Structure formats: C-alpha cells, structure tokens
Amino acid sequence: MRQLELLFGAGLQEPAQEPYRIMNVNAPAIVPPVDGRQSQTALKVARGTARLLHALGCCTVSELPLPSGRRADLVALGGNGEIWIVEIKSSVADFRADGKWMDYRMHCDRLFFATTVEVPCEIFPSETGLIVADAFGAQIVCEAPEHRLHAVTRKSMTLSIARAAALRLQSLVDPAGPYVGEI
Numbered sequence: 001m002r003q004l005e006l007l008f009g010a011g012l013q014e015p016a017q018e019p020y021r022i023m024n025v026n027a028p029a030i031v032p033p034v035d036g037r038q039s040q041t042a043l044k045v046a047r048g049t050a051r052l053l054h055a056l057g058c059c060t061v062s063e064l065p066l067p068s069g070r071r072a073d074l075v076a077l078g079g080n081g082e083i084w085i086v087e088i089k090s091s092v093a094d095f096r097a098d099g100k101w102m103d104y105r106m107h108c109d110r111l112f113f114a115t116t117v118e119v120p121c122e123i124f125p126s127e128t129g130l131i132v133a134d135a136f137g138a139q140i141v142c143e144a145p146e147h148r149l150h151a152v153t154r155k156s157m158t159l160s161i162a163r164a165a166a167l168r169l170q171s172l173v174d175p176a177g178p179y180v181g182e183i
Contacts, residue, residue, distance in 0.1 A: 038088075038090075039090050041090035041091070041116060042073075042088050042090040042094075044116075044133070044134055044135035045088050045090060045114050045115060045116060045133045045134070045135075045138075046062060046073065046074060046088055046114070047133075047135050047136075048133035048134050048135055048136055048137050048138040049074060049086055049088070049114040049131055049133045049138045050062070050074060051136070051137055051138065052131065052133065052137060052138035052139070052140070053074070053076045053084070053086075056078075057078055057079050058076035058077060058078045058079075058084065059076065059077050059161075059165070060074050060075065060076045060077075061074070061075050061077075061161050061164050061165050061168075062074050062075075064160065064161065064164055065160075065164075066103075066104070066107050066160075067107070067156065067160075068103050068106065068107065070100060070103050070104065072085045072086075072087070072104055072107070072108075073085075073086060073087050073088040073114075074086040074088065074114070075108070075157075075161055077158065077161050081154065081158065082109045082110070083107070083108045083109050083110075083149060083154065083157050083158070083161075084108055084109065084110045084111070084112060084144070085104045085107060085108040085110075085111050085112070086112045086113070086114050086131065087101050087104060087111070087112070087113050087114070088113075088114045088115070089113055089114070089115045089119065089124075090115070090116065090119075091119060092119060092120070092123060095113075095115075095119070095123055095124070096123075101113075101125075101128070105147065106153070107149075107153065107157055108149065108157075109146055109147065109148055109149055110129060110144035110145070110146055110147075111128045111129065111144055112128060112129035112130065112131050112140075112144050113128055113129070113130050113131070114130075114131040114132075114133050114138065115130070115131070115132060115133070116132065116133065116134065117132055117134070121141060121142075124142075126142075127145060128142075128144055128145075129142050129143050129144025129145075130142040167179050
C-alpha cells in the first residue's frame with residue numbers, strides 16, 4: 001500500500017516506494033450551531049428521516065431556502081439527480097396550521113411528509129408520500145408519486161443544494177468567516 005502525507009505548505013506528497021494507506025487524522029469533532037426554529041420533536045424526526053434518506057443513497061440539506069421564497073425542512077439529492085422534499089410535521093396542529101406545502105411540489109421530483117408514530121397517518125394528503133420517524137431512524141409508509149422536474153428547475157435546485165451544503169461546511173470549519181449571511 002502507498003501512503004500520502006500532508007505536509008503543511010507543500011500539499012500532498014508521496015513518500016518514495018511505499019504503498020497507499022489511509023492515515024488516521026485526529027481532528028476535533030465539528031458541532032453545528034443549534035437551530036432554534038424547530039421543536040425537539042421536529043428535530044428528532046428530521047434526524048431519523050435524514051438517516052433513512054442516507055440509507056437510500058441520498059444526501060440531505062435541512063432548512064433550504066427555495067426560489068419561491070419558502071424554506072424546505074429537508075431536501076434530499078439522490079445519486080441519480082432526483083430531488084425529494086420532506087416537510088416535517090410534529091403534530092396534528094402543526095399540519096393543520098400549514099397550508100404552504102403545495103408550493104414545494106414545483107421544486108422536487110417527489111414530496112413527502114415526515115412525522116412521528118403518534119400523529120395519525122390519515123390526516124396527510126394522498127398525493128404526497130409519508131415517512132414515520134423517530135430520532136434513530138425512519139420508514140417510508142407511503143411512497144410519494146413522481147412528478148419529474150423540468151431540466152432548468154433541476155439544475156437550479158441542484159446548484160442551490162450544493163451551494164448551501166458547501167457554505168454550511170465552510171462555516172463550520174471557519175466560524176469567524178464571512179459566510180453567516182449566505183447560509
């Protein structure tokens with residue numbers, strides 16, 4: 001195996017005639033800032049849903065601003081370029097107070113609601129998918145119907161997801177940087 005060494009100021013350099021192997025780098029854990037907009041229940045549902053989406057081969061971004069002015073709770077980007085939006089509802093009252101969910105449809109290939117096991121599934125519209133989650137995992141209870149995005153919208157959403165993820169990662173690495181207003 002060969003090993004690459006990171007030499008500060010010189011970049012990656014290859015030691016002569018050694019096999020590659022992964023080096024163990026002990027970096028401190030990066031802790032994201034706490035987002036106070038969601039309830040503890042909603043945060044748990046988001047965590048479990050994100051784990052499910054990851055298991056399905058998707059990357060997720062939370063609280064993504066959309067071109068329509070709305071903000072999606074979770075946006076998932078699949079390896080095939082498919083985009084899902086997941087709207088999290090922590091209670092019946094939370095669902096009933098929200099009439100904007102239909103606006104999300106124009107920004108995704110599939111639209112899901114995610115909720116807890118305590119919220120009755122019957123309240124959610126049949127034209128969306130449904131995920132039931134807790135803090136540790138989730139399960140798709142009802143598949144979301146597909147409505148394919150136009151190519152221009154897909155490109156715009158993909159770039160929006162990529163930029164948000166990159167800016168958030170950079171702001172964690174450099175919390176004093178100029179990224180705060182862009183996230």
